[in-house]
Amino acid sequence: MATNSNSSVGLEVSNTLQSICYKRGSLHLLDQRKLPLETEYLVIGDASDGWSAIREMVVRGAPAIAIAAALSLAVEVFNLQDFNGTSDDAGSFLFQKLDYLVSSRPTAVNLSDAATKLKEVISKTAAATSESKAVFQAYIEAAEIMLEDDVASNKAIGSHGASFIKNQLKNIERLSVLTHCNTGSLATAGYGTALGVIRSLHTDGVLERAYCTETRPFNQGARLTAFELVHDKIPATLIADSAAAALMKDGRVSAVIVGADRVAANGDTANKIGTYSLALCAMHHNIPFYVAAPLTSIDLCLSSGNQIVIEERSPKELLNTRGGLGEQVAASGISIWNPAFDVTPANLISGIITEKGVITKVGADYFDIKNFVKGAVGQSVV
16 A cells, blocks of 8 residues: 555545545545544555555444445456456456455444445346456446445435434433544545434534543544544544543433444444443433444344454554554553454344434334335345
8 A cells, every 4th residue: 555645635525524535546545543643545556455454444434444445446447457358257356356355354244235235236247248347347336336325325324313313302402422433434435424413413503512432442532533523613522431421420411322333133233342331321321322324234134243243453452552553551461352342232222323214112122123124225135
């Protein structure tokens, strides 16, 4: 991956930060490891660059990971010279590259979902033509549509979430919302999921304050969410992860809104480590706890969160400052357990906000997610 600090690469879209800068044949990713002190873009030339950028946390956030992976391969095939194979050969080439990209981060379902959808486009095109160029062109166009759709999806999540929460908490004139990790423009193609809801509440004039946790050990909240909130001039306060319960006890939180890397069919949700703790605290203090995520984060193949594979990150992220990039602060020789995510049970979740509306509970604890998705996409689901 090459570094490009050229300011001509777009930094803003509709006044929100842009982590993915793309035009056909060219992809630049904002290096989120260096935020908020440095703003630097990396040039992504192929799927290998994309894999490394995802794995090394240059780009993170489930929706952004999926888009970055798809576009890294789109750039590679657009610039591919002298491919002499058939349409089937082109299909096999793309399938192998997509499988490779999916291996970069296992927990976020958006990446595997995007790969599955792109494979369908590849297969249909390869069956209808003998030209490899046609297969590559179809792939590029499908990846670009995913980029456009993600922004539209995020704005719909923000709108649905803001309307729903205002209705649910209509006795509270001004809302204070706590969020965890980073779920904004930097975690998506633009606008954000949970942070998109906060943006919409702010635009509607009902947001008193946003609270963001530091989100150790990689500090996505302190480095990224705080950066976005300041950039958008949203009234906000950063707190230590361990201060959340005290903040709730003081009556300073109206609702908690988080994102999701994978939602099981029963509503159990995998999100950044520490989410489960926030949900337990919210339940104890009778504070609604919402998950904001696109339908692509829902995995109907998993009956519960017990089946979600939890990625474990490098011990360095705990041993060293700056999420593993700085000086060592922990004792050498200590054993490390560093799961990237935890699973929040469905019974602790008040609602799941999607681009098609809000999934609410049937009875006390049950989310009928399968039928919601069926109605949302207009077709049967497995």
